[in-house]
Amino acid sequence: MEKNSTLISIQAAQALVLKYSSVTSVIVEMDLCNALDYVLAINVISEIDMPPFRQAAMDGYAFSISSAITYTVVAEIKAGDNANPILKEGEAVRIFTGAPVPTTANAVIMQEKVAIQGHKMTVQMPLVVEMNIRPKGSQIKRGAMALAKGTKIKGAHIGFLASIGITKVSVYAKPSIAIVVTGNELKAAGTPLEYGEIYESNGTMLSAVLQELGYLKTSIITVADDYDQTKTTLKEAIQVHDIVLVTGGVSVGDYDFVGKALKAIGVKEIFYKVKQKPGKPLFFGKMGSVSIFGLPGNPAAALSCFYIYVYPLLKKGEGATNTQLLSIFMPITSDYDVKGDRAQFLKAQIEEDGVQILEGQSSAFAGSFGAANALVFIPEHTPKIKKGERVKTILLPIK
Template identity: 55%
Template sequence: MISISDAIYLVKENGKPLLKKTIKKVEKAGGYILFENIYSPINMPPFRQSAMDGYALNMHDALSYKLIGEVKAGDGHQLDLKKGEAVRIFTGAAVPDSANAVMMQERVIPNGNQITIEHQIALEQNIRPLGEQVKTGDIALKKGTKLTPAAIGYLISLGITNVSVFGKPNIALVTTGNELIEAGQKLTHGKIYESNSKMLLSALYNLKYYDVTLHKVQDDYAKTVSTLKTVIDNNDLVIITGGISVGDYDFVGKALNELDVEEQFYKVKQKPGKPLFYGKKKDTQIFALPGNPAAALSCFYVYVYITLQKMMNRNDLELPRVEAKSSSNFEKKGDRPQFLKAILKDGEVEILEGQNSSMLQTFALSNALVYAPETITIIKKGDTIEVIQLPV
């Protein structure tokens, strides 16, 4: 049994970027990481652009100007201004080449085809220069950039329609257990509704991983070996729930051993989620999570999340951790570090009742996990504690 810090270290060390390139439509590339530099095909802005509503001037020494026309956003015509002439102009419109400043309309007194400005202004004032954001051929975004909504908008503003990004992993979710039945079926004595696969599927979808297949295997050794061999051979990441403990019908560990999966660790000194397995076979990463739902989800956020980030070549490997003041009292039983379901709000965190690893009701209300190390036995109201922020 290893420590949490050692387990996290091994997950980080053994995870690798997938390094597989895929082409995505820009508008569908949100959350992906750029596989290569993107070079701007145009200047942005592609013309000298007015930064505000006002008047474009060909400046001279006097404060009065002759008004000779108007330029709206989208107009393509060029007006030729002589010294002492001006045109009405609007935000985003192309400034005529012969104009050398834009005076905001609040500082102008119009009078028919004449205007008077309140004061002189500097050359090029209120004009966005050609290529102010980026010039043709310059790097618009570097390889490794995460495509946020702002990045998507920026790329589309450059006329870019497709991007090369790091491909996301193929993921298999495997659940084990004779007692499990699908929701919607009649619940007979001794059976329970299987929730882990849909819970983890939802967590993956929430993180924008959609290439996921679900697999169910009964508590049968030969079938477990066969199913695991298939998913390991055909996926980048395999997540198994249940069957990893030491019961007579827990066949996952034996099956992984027969399939020559390289074990990195089995069992972590933590609560919930002690019977956690992590290994790999060639380039496939494999996690066997505990069958108890709250334990499985905790392990997903603490460990599997890191592997997903590594596969996508991201730098922020772990979920954000912050310090917050406890708004409740809690007594930790046992000597293992614990991840406690909690609600974080306005710098305070409430540790919830019902921390049992088989219970999801408390987790359903949580937006955070409090990390209580083994050195802490009592958390008092007002204590500063470490909190892991969960994805929302």
């Protein structure tokens, strides 16, 4: 990374990340119970009708409608029974929710709408054929698609697939991600700070965001501002991970060793420095199949770059065709004077009447990100935005 590296545009940087990405869409089969937050790689087809039989939708009585209003109760069927009694005209069975309805019955009346005397049941409401009966295959029929490829599996999906007997699913494997944190000034939370020291937060923040997105195979590695140690640490991280995120040390200061170390171990630079704010000193490189990002050391800049560049890379690995975060145009809620002429990503909060740009836009301020659910994108050379003007609003993938 040279001091005179030419800044490239945001669009060019995004395209290069995807072009040179070799995070392959590896498909693995896994137990359904472990598939939460994975993306389905192959359509799931139902092998059964669901329900697999005509099913009582409520507690009551099943019978075949006739001119009579009083029926003789001859049996009882509860959920899990496999009885299928042949009902004669004028006969009924006591039945419970989820139980199989006899093939000779064409109605279920709720228990609150009958009068019972001994074994006699008298209906007290108008009757309709197939009332309160769930038809066989009414939820899904055998051979139909139960869940489509590309679906991110949630708890409800797991419940539904389990209900049709699915035990395994084919999903996109998730990459192993290293977060390398650099800086002599960084200390672990919970330890006393000496003068000139700060608590490390970037590694913790990025790991938490990745977990929130469903990526659990992450490692946080710390390294001091030392060239040899940085070189060794990065080489080892690249050898055992699919993606390496380095925070800090990517600028050209006397103690910024990341760029020199990456070059020394053979990482190919794809780009360095993007015409944006925050996150100008962003690095992206490759070593074999491993993608390496040099993220800025300032927390807000690091997180902004993660959402704009790393997130699309992760989505591509899940087989997604639309890899960028969803964006919409919304009116801004107040005037905003833009500082600088670079394109900017501003932390923002979507409200009922539009989008509000938050206070605390410094790249060093991570606190305002906690209130943000969006980033407002400001094109370069935009001096001012007036209240009511529609701005590109990037929706953050927060839960």
